[in-house]
Amino acid sequence: MTQTATATAPAPATAARPLRPIEAAAALGLSEGEWLTRHAPATLGVRVTRLGAPAGAILNALTPLGTVMALTRNPACVHEKDGVYDHVDIGPGMGLVVNHDIDLRLFMRHWASAYAVETPEADGGVRHSLQFFNRHGIAVHKIFARPVTDMDAWAALVKRFAADFETVSAEPKPYPASVRPDAEIDVAALRAGWAKLQDVHDFFGLLRKLKAHRQQALRLAGAPYARPVAKTAIRALLEDCAARAIPIMCFVGNEACIQIHSGPVHNVKVMGPWLNVLDKGFNLHLREDMIAAAYAVWKPQADAAVHSIELFADDGSLIAQFFGERKPGRPEIPAWAERVQAIASL
Incomplete structure (x- = not known):
């Protein structure tokens, strides 16, 4: 029997810009994965379903969803691209998604857990995403539904891969390898x-x-x-x-x-410390x-x-x-x- 983490009550509204998940997690001393699976459901009305299959199996099943938004980031830059996950080739260690819109190089040993997330929005809607984390609880890739996404196919994918709920247990990050003199x-x-x-x-x-x-x-x-x-x-x-x-x-x-x-x-566009490209189908946010x-x-x-x-x-x-x-x-x-x-x- 699968279990889903759900909220007990939404968080109170605030006039300030809501914190991004990675910011909210850092404020609590948590990894983003820990925050999502332990804190967000009980405080923000977020519904979280664990996906039990290996990440490669989930990525191979994305084509029927049609156009979605792929998001990959590091601490200083966020890359968002709309397209379809087709021409997917996942091996035991490496993977590729190769087409003009969604073009990815994947290093599968770093993909540790996956969740389907439903986030309430201020206008009463729900934002659907699939979120993947490494063993340290750091988000390594996210996929967001777009208005043209086939949500029946999305729901079928979540149902197919849903598994007993487990929170993210983040391993400490090792010290980075030293650079040779x-x-x-x-x-x-x-x-x-x-x-x-x-x-x-x-x-x-x-x-x-x-x-x-x-x-x-x-x-x-x-x-x-x-x-x-x-x-x-x-x-x-x-x-x-x-x-x-x-x-x-x-x-x-x-x-x-x-x-x-x-x-x-x-x-x-420049907005504060952020250098942005704000185009249809492609957004870049660089600190x-x-x-x-x-x-x-x-x-x-x-x-x-x-x-x-x-x-x-x-x-x-x-x-x-x-x-x-x-x-x-x-x-x-x-x-x-x-x-x-x-x-x-x-």
Whole structure:
């Protein structure tokens, strides 16, 4: 028999902006998963159903829902994209969702629990979501219903995977692995290997071989491979791409999921510390004040080189990457390359 956590009473209304779940959880000293499964049902009227199947099985069952919104985030950036979960390929360790709208790279060992969530809204409606957490209770991916979503298919999916209710029990996060001292990195080998890259994906192998941290490698390699740029450069770049109709690729991720937008950006807005793209079907919310370092990066390939802008947090973690839109075997857009080169030369 399955059980669902439900609320006893909604929280009182307040004139202040309601806290986002991650903020509400932090205020109580909880992970977001703990807050959702232990606190939200009893205080906010949230209905939570545990989904007992492995995450891969749930992701493979999403196509009948039609258009939904995929959300992937890290502490400094939120990436939201509307589309259909089709062309899903989930293996024991890795997974892919590959189409123009929903484009994901999945690292399945970090997906620990899943819940269907019904959140009351101020207008009397209910917001439906599927939320996935790692073993530390951190949300790694979320899926939200849209007005065009097939809610009968949604209900059938929840019924199919519903399981006995369990709250999230978050394991303590381990200390991050220490970065090797610069003196232990073979910079000559780094630059030589970088010059011989045949595909941008080969860069990960180069870092593993040399046991170098990503930001450390960018800093040590230097020009022409990587050059530090102003932390504010991404705002001007996005505004320029919007004005000149330069389509981009935007990668945002965490340890479990990387989510990609490919296409133009139109409506770039700054709201306090947030740099936003507010387009139909694609929203990006980037905390500019959390960018500790930014680099213009050049990587050779067998067919054509690529240029990117990479943003890092103060702990060295990657916040986001921006490329000009391209396809395998096709060179990047010249206007993008010229814009990145111009930023790098400042």
